[in-house]
Amino acid sequence: MIYYLVIINIIGYVLFYVDKQKAIRHQWRIPEKTLFLAALLGGSLGCIAGMYRFRHKTKHWYFVYGxxxxxxxxCIIAYYVNIFDH
Structure with a gap:
């Protein structure tokens, strides 16, 4: 489980980097729903890190709060499920 979380967080971080580079070059962009999907699949911390590291999507309230x-x-779900207890 830890390996999965590390990998999905790296993916989330990289998605924000790639989307920022594409935005700079006015190229085809990664859909916002894909960025949120990466977060929902467990990569939220990587997405947050990428969002602020690359200053990307920080003006969109639904990213800043979402x-x-x-x-x-x-974190709450993990606590109640005891995902890190095993």
């Missing part, structure tokens, strides 16, 4: 909300919800 990504941390997903992360908090995942």
């Amino acid at each position: 990504m941390p909300a997903i992360f908090i919800a995942q």
